[in-house]
Amino acid sequence: MRLPAPVFRDSVAPGSMVDVRRSNLALVLGAIARADPGLHATRAQVAAATGLTKASVSSLVLDLLEAGLLRELGLTARGERGRPGVGLALNTLRAVMGMEINVDYIAAGVLDLSGTVLFKEVRERNNRGSQPDSVLAELALLAARARSTVGEQGVEVVGGGLAVPGLTGPGGARILAAPNLGWTDVDLDLGALLPEAPLVVSLFNEANAAALAELRHRPGGDADFLFVSGEVGVGGGLVVGGELFTGPAGNAGEVGHVVVDPGGNRCSCGGTGCLETVAGQDAIFAAAGLPPGTGRSAAMRSLLDALAGGNAQARAAVERAGTHLGIAVASTARVMDIGAVVLGGHFAVLDEWLRNPLLAGLARYAPGRVADGDVTVAAAGEWGAVLGAAGSALRSLVDAPYLLQA
Secondary structure (H helix, E strand, O other): OOOOOOOOOOOOOOOOHHHHHHHHHHHHHHHHHOOOOOOOOOHHHHHHHHOOOHHHHHHHHHHHHHOOOEEEEEEEOOOOOOOOEEEEEEOOOEEEEEEEEOOOEEEEEEEEOOOOEEEEEEEEOOOOOOOHHHHHHHHHHHHHHHHHHHHOOOOEEEEEEEEEOOEEOOOOOEEEEEOOOOEEEEEOOHHHOOOOOOOOEEEEEHHHHHHHHHHHHOOOOOOOEEEEEEOOOEEEEEEEOOEEEOOOOOOOOOHHHOEOOOOOOEOOOOOEOEOHHHHOHHHHHHHOOOOOOOOHHHHHHHHHHHHHOOOHHHHHHHHHHHHHHHHHHHHHHHHHOOOOEEEEEHHHHOHHHHHHHHHHHHHHHOOOOOOHHHEEEOOOHHHHHHHHHHHHHHHHHHHOHHHHOO
C-alpha cells in the first residue's frame, strides 16, 4: 500500500528502550501495510522482512492487535517448510477522515486502514468572508455525519486531516493566509472536528494534500511532477523523488501566483497578473459570461454545456486560461527541473478544451521540457485533497502506532 509522508514525530530520546520498541512497532506495522494487495504476511514473514526475531515480532504484533490496528486472518501458506501461519492485515474497522474547506464547498471522506473509501460527501457553501468558527462548525456537523455513517458498520474513526486553500503554519493549526476565504493568521480549533477521536487532526495546504493523493494513486509509483489544482484559487504541489517538496517554510509550489500577465488584474494575494486572475474558477466563469452568484456545480455544468455547444465566448475563456497556465507551468518546470504535470480540479474537468492551448504555451515558453504525454489528468479525481489529507493521517498512524496504545 502506497502511503504519503509522515506527519507525527517521536519525541522520545533516541536509544531508549521505549524509543526502540516504538520504532519496532512502526517497522512491523509498516511491513504489513506495504504487503501487496491480497497477500497477508505471517509473523514469520514479517520477521524475515524486518530482521527482527520471531519472538519480538510476536510480541509487537500482540501490541498492535490490542491497539486495534491489526486483524488476524485465516491460515496462510508461507512458501516454506512447516505449518501455514496466521495472516496479518490492517484492521478495516479502524479508519481516518480527510476533510476539506474550500472557497465554495466543504467536504469529508473516510478511509479504512487499508485505504478503502467508506464515505465521501461534498456540500456547497459560500465561505468567502465567513467567520472561521462558523465554517468549522458546519464541517464538524458533516464530520459527525460521516462518523455516524461508518459507525453503523462498526468502524471507528481514529484521526484525520484537514485541507485548506491557503498557506499553513508548520506543525500546527494556523492558517497564515487564505486570501480567497479572507482569512489571515487564523488559529483553527481542529479538535472540534473529531472530538472523540484519539488522534489529533492535522492541517494541510489543499494542493499539497492533493499532490500526496496523486503520488499514491499515480500508476508509475514514485515520480517527479508538478500538481496544479484548479479551484476558485489555483494551487500547486511539487513532488520530487517521490516526496512532497514544500520548501523551507512549507509553502513551495504556489504556481497560482506566478505572474503571467504583468498588466493584468489585481489578485487576491495583493499582486498583479497572477495565473489565478486568468485561470481561477471565478475568472473563467466571468470571462465565459456566466452570471455571478451561480452555485459551483451549476456554473460548471453551464460552462461545459456552452463548451460542448461551441459557444465562442466560453471557448475563448477556457483557451485563454490554458495558454496562461502553460506560461506558469513552463516557468515552474524550468526552475524546478520538473518534466511532468498533473492537472486537478477544474483543469481536469476542462482538459478537453484546455489541453491544446496549454501544450502550445509549454512548447513556446519551455520547448522540450515537458512532453505532451507527460501532461496528465489527476488519477485521484476531484477528491484529491480529501484523500490526501486522510492518507497523510493514515501514514502518520503507520509511522507512530504507539499513539493508539492505552
